């Protein structure tokens with residue numbers, strides 16, 4: 280019969296599920312690897328975008344969540360909890376609901392993109408807005424999971440990382456080998472850890488000749504891994520990565536060091552410019568945080584720090600529709616003129632005549 284695709288069905292041998300765990304999937308993974316023609320021309324490299332906004336809830340979080348919720352359901356959990364800047368909560372809400380578990384989500388009040396908040400609400404999560412930032416929410420989520428019968432599904436839950444590593448598998452499976460360089464945004468440090476694990480496991484199994492250097496980019500107002508210490512009041516337009524004390528700090532540093540990579544910071548203006556570049560030149564609409572990798576790559580290229588001729592993959596982590604408020608707030612041309620229902624007037628408004 281027909282099995283819904285998804286990362287568990289595609290990569291089960293590489294994942295920590297037992298025979299009795301149910302497979303709770305929405306068909307995540309197998310996302311497009313899109314050649315970035317314009318970026319490739321600018322950089323003199325072969326650049327590919329791993330478009331993770333194409334996952335069921337619009338971000339890479341679904342790869343880990345299918346595993347986390349399947350394992351939680353297999354263990355008999357009735358409820359799951361997470362802290363989130365928005366995407367984890369959207370994903371947890373969807374997968375928990377599908378598996379018949381109650382999702383509880385702790386969010387920094389007023390700092391969640393509208394689309395993500397809508398997802399948590401519509402999927403039936405109990406949404407608790409906290410007077411604090413993501414780091415405070417994560418502390419509280421851990422405490423709830425310690426004291427009550429609810430499973431924690433943040434990326435401090437190791438099975439989340441296991442699911443997310445499948446993105447690296449897909450890249451190697453598509454390209455036939457690992458890239459020279461992998462670039463991605465970094466917030467809590469889970470995803471860079473997951474990619475590094477995926478690349479190293481595949482290399483060890485002989486599926487790739489080597490592993491890429493990992494370049495992680497943070498927003499300059501929320502760059503604890505660049506500074507080397509936690510940031511008390513992280514601030515950035517890229518709310519998804521507005522994190523001051525990453526839970527996976529040690530593992531993220533290991534990924535950077537073992538791969539010969541780096542962490543650097545990019546400014547909010549660079550992030551928004553990269554978001555606009557991706558949308559208007561490559562046809563790929565991503566949320567602000569998701570553009571941080573491209574922003575970093577462009578900034579380093581401008582400083583002459585990107586060798587040409589490399590095979591580069593860049594993860595764009597979440598869909599632009601998650602946060603239309605930010606995208607539109609920077610555009611003057613939104614308030615387009617309203618024209619009468621006449622061809623001449625419409626042609627003039629389109630710039631086809633004067």
Ligand code: F0G
Pocket residue numbers: 338340362363364365366367368434464465466467468469470471519520566568569596597
């Ligand atoms: N990009 C997006 C769109 C994200 O939502 C996140 C993290 C990241 C990048 C950074 O990934 O944390 O693994 O280093 N979002 C989490 C959340 C924190 O709650 O949705 P990371």
